[in-house]
Amino acid sequence: MSAxxxxxxxxxRVAGSFVRKPLSTAALxxxxxxxxxxxxxxxxxxxxxxxxxxPAALTGPSWAHPxxxxxxxxxxxxxxxxxxxVSLLSVLIxxxxxxxxxxxxxxxxxxxxxxxxxxxxxVSEIGYCVPAAILVLVVVTVMPADESAAMVVxxxxxxxxxxxxxxxxxxxxxxxxxxxxxxxxxxxDAVILRRHILPRVIGTVIVQASLFGAAAVGLxxxxxxxxxxxxGVSWGTLIGEASKNIGNQxxxxxxxxxxxxxxxxxxGLIGDGVRDSIAELATGPVPRNRRQGERADASDRPDxxxxxxxxxxxxxxxxxxxxxxxxLTVEGLHVAFPIDGVETEVVTDVAFAVRRGEAxxxxxxxxxxxxxxxxxxxxxxxxGGRVTAGRVLFDGDVVFDAADDRAGRSRKPDHKQxxxxxxxxGLIAQDPISGLDPSFTIGSQIxxxxxxxxxxxxxxxxxxxxxxxxxxxxxDPARIYRSYPHQLSGGMAxxxxxxxxxxxxxxxxxxxxxTTALDVTVQAEILDLLRGLRDxxxxxLLITHDWGVLADFCDxxxxxxxxxxVETASVRGLLGRPxxxxxxxxxxxxxxxxxxxxxxxxxxxxxxxxxxWPRGCRFADRCALVTDECRTRPVPLRTSKAAVPGDGAPYLxxxxxxxxxxAPLTSPLPTIEGRPRVDAV
Amino acid sequence: xxxxxxxxxxxxVPLVFGVSMLTFFLGSLVPGDAARAILGLNADPDAVATxxxxxxxxxxxxxxxxSWLIRALHGDLGTSVASGSEIWSDLGARLPVTLxxxxxxxxxxxxxxxxxxxxxxxxAGFVGRLVDVVALLGASVPVFxxxxxxxxxxxxxxxxxxxxxxxxxxxxxxxxASSLALPVLTLGLTSSAAIAKQTRDGVRTQMQRDYVLMLxxxxxxxxxxxxxxxxxxxxxxxxTLLGLLVVGMxxxxxxxxxxxxxxxxxxxxxxxxxxxxIPEVQGVTVLFTMIxxxxxxxxxxxxxxxxxxxxx
Numbered sequence: 001m002s003a004x005x006x007x008x009x010x011x012x013r014v015a016g017s018f019v020r021k022p023l024s025t026a027a028l029x030x031x032x033x034x035x036x037x038x039x040x041x042x043x044x045x046x047x048x049x050x051x052x053x054x055p056a057a058l059t060g061p062s063w064a065h066p067x068x069x070x071x072x073x074x075x076x077x078x079x080x081x082x083x084x085x086v087s088l089l090s091v092l093i094x095x096x097x098x099x100x101x102x103x104x105x106x107x108x109x110x111x112x113x114x115x116x117x118x119x120x121x122x123v124s125e126i127g128y129c130v131p132a133a134i135l136v137l138v139v140v141t142v143m144p145a146d147e148s149a150a151m152v153v154x155x156x157x158x159x160x161x162x163x164x165x166x167x168x169x170x171x172x173x174x175x176x177x178x179x180x181x182x183x184x185x186x187x188x189d190a191v192i193l194r195r196h197i198l199p200r201v202i203g204t205v206i207v208q209a210s211l212f213g214a215a216a217v218g219l220x221x222x223x224x225x226x227x228x229x230x231x232g233v234s235w236g237t238l239i240g241e242a243s244k245n246i247g248n249q250x251x252x253x254x255x256x257x258x259x260x261x262x263x264x265x266x267x268g269l270i271g272d273g274v275r276d277s278i279a280e281l282a283t284g285p286v287p288r289n290r291r292q293g294e295r296a297d298a299s300d301r302p303d304x305x306x307x308x309x310x311x312x313x314x315x316x317x318x319x320x321x322x323x324x325x326x327x328l329t330v331e332g333l334h335v336a337f338p339i340d341g342v343e344t345e346v347v348t349d350v351a352f353a354v355r356r357g358e359a360x361x362x363x364x365x366x367x368x369x370x371x372x373x374x375x376x377x378x379x380x381x382x383x384g385g386r387v388t389a390g391r392v393l394f395d396g397d398v399v400f401d402a403a404d405d406r407a408g409r410s411r412k413p414d415h416k417q418x419x420x421x422x423x424x425x426g427l428i429a430q431d432p433i434s435g436l437d438p439s440f441t442i443g444s445q446i447x448x449x450x451x452x453x454x455x456x457x458x459x460x461x462x463x464x465x466x467x468x469x470x471x472x473x474x475x476d477p478a479r480i481y482r483s484y485p486h487q488l489s490g491g492m493a494x495x496x497x498x499x500x501x502x503x504x505x506x507x508x509x510x511x512x513x514x515t516t517a518l519d520v521t522v523q524a525e526i527l528d529l530l531r532g533l534r535d536x537x538x539x540x541l542l543i544t545h546d547w548g549v550l551a552d553f554c555d556x557x558x559x560x561x562x563x564x565x566v567e568t569a570s571v572r573g574l575l576g577r578p579x580x581x582x583x584x585x586x587x588x589x590x591x592x593x594x595x596x597x598x599x600x601x602x603x604x605x606x607x608x609x610x611x612x613w614p615r616g617c618r619f620a621d622r623c624a625l626v627t628d629e630c631r632t633r634p635v636p637l638r639t640s641k642a643a644v645p646g647d648g649a650p651y652l653x654x655x656x657x658x659x660x661x662x663a664p665l666t667s668p669l670p671t672i673e674g675r676p677r678v679d680a681v
Numbered sequence: 682x683x684x685x686x687x688x689x690x691x692x693x694v695p696l697v698f699g700v701s702m703l704t705f706f707l708g709s710l711v712p713g714d715a716a717r718a719i720l721g722l723n724a725d726p727d728a729v730a731t732x733x734x735x736x737x738x739x740x741x742x743x744x745x746x747x748s749w750l751i752r753a754l755h756g757d758l759g760t761s762v763a764s765g766s767e768i769w770s771d772l773g774a775r776l777p778v779t780l781x782x783x784x785x786x787x788x789x790x791x792x793x794x795x796x797x798x799x800x801x802x803x804x805a806g807f808v809g810r811l812v813d814v815v816a817l818l819g820a821s822v823p824v825f826x827x828x829x830x831x832x833x834x835x836x837x838x839x840x841x842x843x844x845x846x847x848x849x850x851x852x853x854x855x856x857x858a859s860s861l862a863l864p865v866l867t868l869g870l871t872s873s874a875a876i877a878k879q880t881r882d883g884v885r886t887q888m889q890r891d892y893v894l895m896l897x898x899x900x901x902x903x904x905x906x907x908x909x910x911x912x913x914x915x916x917x918x919x920x921t922l923l924g925l926l927v928v929g930m931x932x933x934x935x936x937x938x939x940x941x942x943x944x945x946x947x948x949x950x951x952x953x954x955x956x957x958x959i960p961e962v963q964g965v966t967v968l969f970t971m972i973x974x975x976x977x978x979x980x981x982x983x984x985x986x987x988x989x990x991x992x993x
Contacts, residue, residue: 422900
């Protein structure tokens with residue numbers, strides 16, 4: 001493979017990204033300017049470092065001495081310039097040792113592994129534990145007045161930490177394909193390390209070096225301040241001099257202190273800048289370009305000037321979705337998320353209702369907006385999501401109204417939704433283990449929920465938690481109570497999650513794919529548990545993509561596609577005579593209906609991304625029945641006139657050709673693409 | 682628990698030995714002769730030779746180290762070349778000052794850092810950015826310069842705290858606290874910057890985790906979520922960082938005790954360094970290393986307390 005010869009040229013691109021950051025560039029410029037001033041102090045400095053001007057001794061800034069004058073009237077500006085020579089040289093020495101030892105040691109340890117690796121780790125551990133300042137003091141004792149020895153030791157002490165960091169970076173790169181390919185091609189280790197691994201770890205090295213540089217400046221200045229450093233003028237001795245005269249002329253603290261503080265700050269900023277540039281390289285430019293391209297496409301679309309807007313709700317849909325006396329009613333719900341800085345609607349005009357004690361399913365492919373709609377009900381949208389229009393009613397009460405929210409009429413728009421959480425509506429997570437706090441026992445987490453909703457003491461909450469654990473049929477409740485989430489299997493954790501959801505005695509449970517992450521056998525048990533709940537009068541809103549689960553569990557179902565409700569009907573009606581080609585296609589591609597030996601039919605194409613929705617029917621591009629009528633204008637959700645088996649609940653569908661889809665369901669199910677059963681009607 | 686202790690011993694014991702050996706051999710490189718240093722330049726060469734022999738300086742280096750080690754294990758760290766006093770009693774007299782200083786600074790760093798970090802994590806916009814700037818500045822300002830700044834403001838201008846000196850706790854608790862206030866603020870505030878940054882990042886990461894969403898969904902109050910669940914989970918890296926900061930603070934005491942004229946271990950280290958008093962420097966170094974390994978153990982134990990998986 002040709003890629004074997006080329007390591008991704010990370011360093012140059014990181015540099016490119018770095019120079020686009022104004023703060024980091026300014027920091028780099030400051031470092032360079034200060035360094036140049038020190039190197040050319042002989043030319044630039046207005047005075048010699050020890051030139052005396054006794055009348056000006058210990059004065060603040062003046063024309064003659066722009067940064068003031070210290071003891072004996074020595075010019076502070078000039079002395080800072082000359083002082084930089086000593087201080088910066090020392091820092092360079094330690095930085096040189098730091099890099100020369102730390103980088104190769106870390107790279108070889110990470111690349112070779114084995115004994116060398118263990119040795120490097122061991123030595124670096126020791127370096128970790130000895131305060132560098134003390135080590136440097138010991139060296140200064142041994143070799144007084146020779147700062148360079150101390151700075152070498154400082155470099156060595158820092159290198160132990162650097163080696164560790166470089167080692168882990170190298171281990172990460174070593175496993176990558178192009179490095180393995182280079183090894184397979186017989187390229188020598190030295191060449192691989194230099195040409196393939198070094199460019200990838202160099203960014204990390206710069207970050208570490210900038211931090212170390214900052215520490216080295218601090219320590220060098222500290223030595224000078226203590227009078228243990230180099231003889232002669234340095235930044236540290238200048239601060240030391242200032243501290244002796246603090247009572248007479250506090251100004252003297254300012255120039256030296258600010259110079260050094262800015263220097264360390266700049267090194268820190270450079271480190272941050274490089275780190276951010278690396279992070280951008282890992283995640284940034286490539287997808288950003290792609291999305292920009294998409295956006296350009298979108299604006300080319302003729303209907304782009306009329307994107308789906310949160311306007312008045314689709315009235316017929318809202319009316320026919322309304323059920324008098326429903327426990328939960330969602331009307332005209334629009335939800336938008338910021339996608340690449342542009343607020344994009346991902347759910348539009350969703351309406352449905354859940355009766356008391358009823359099980360309603362929401363079904364659809366991933367990315368249809370099922371989970372977003374559910375999260376919006378309880379006001380728990382993540383990632384900057386926002387309800388842009390619509391209302392949520394619970395038990396006849398308006399608990400959320402986007403109009404209020406927009407008008408700013410309520411200061412805490414979600415306080416009514418908050419009041420519902422746990423106590424009226426319980427939520428069951430898709431991934432049971434990550435839904436539990438890893439640091440607390442199962443029992444304490446359930447007991448906390450009990451106490452959040454009931455005014456009971458610790459002991460009573462504990463008793464109730466144990467009851468709940470027993471109720472979800474977990475064995476040995478006392479032991480489970482003391483267990484931590486990581487000690488449970490997925491199925492057990494999901495039972496615990498259900499117990500926590502029940503702890504506030506809710507009237508409605510929202511279960512977002514509660515069995516997706518579980519084994520098939522466990523799935524059935526969890527569904528049995530939920531069925532038991534429903535039978536005892538708790539309403540359930542079940543989000544799923546599994547028709548088997550839906551058929552097994554739900555009374556009615558809402559089919560969602562591309563952020564819209566495309567059908568709402570009784571489950572029997574949906575399964576018996578789907579009126580929307582999408583529903584029919586989903587049913588056909590259900591593995592439960594697969595015919596042995598024949599390929600499983602699938603809906604070709606993919607759900608269009610939010611923001612790319614067509615003006616007309618959103619399913620048009622994947623539909624075999626599509627006609628011009630479908631594409632010209634939005635298709636409303638209508639009551640189907642076809643006779644549907646069911647319990648008399650209205651059958652709502654969003655298809656122009658609903659009557660053509662309605663084919664009796666036999667096996668094999670009709671496919672949408674390729675072999676439409678339209679002629680069969 | 683037993684494995685934790687044995688793992689700790691396995692790293693700590695060699696570490697303390699290693700550091701003592703390192704300082705010992707480094708110390709042997711010092712030009713000049715301790716015997717001459719004790720007796721003075723004009724001493725009789727015979728007397729110097731006798732003392733030289735008495736001090737064991739004519740024996741091989743490893744032999745000298747061995748006898749130092751045996752004596753050290755019996756609690757005898759030798760006598761100071763400069764003052765002639767028992768090193769052990771020097772260390773004992775100065776240890777409390779440094780421990781109070783470090784302990785107070787850790788407390789200040791933790792309280793200020795965590796408060797700033799949580800505030801920055803939960804409040805976007807201005808407050809968050811302000812904390813960022815403060816954290817960057819705190820990490821950049823040289824410790825002793827910040828100390829001098831505090832002295833200028835609180836001791837010279839406002840005159841609320843003494844600029845220098847130390848009053849033992851047993852003598853007057855009020856004056857003791859007052860004498861430690863500025864040094865503790867110096868070390869604590871400069872270290873709090875790093876804690877604030879770590880806390881902010883940790884809390885932000887934790888707030889995105891699924892369990893936080895589920896706690897909200899279960900109706901657990903937001904305050905409980907942040908202060909009980911999120912802080913606990915964001916705590917482990919903060920504790921690790923605090924441990925590393927203690928190592929840095931021990932180095933910082935060298936400067937801070939100098940600025941505030943505190944009779945602590947850092948000041949002792951500087952004085953011994955200036956006097957080329959190798960046994961004393963060695964005693965301080967070994968004691969510092971022992972403090973550090975103790976801190977490491979404390980960090981491990983706190984981690985065990987915080988993370989149930991580490992307890993298994």
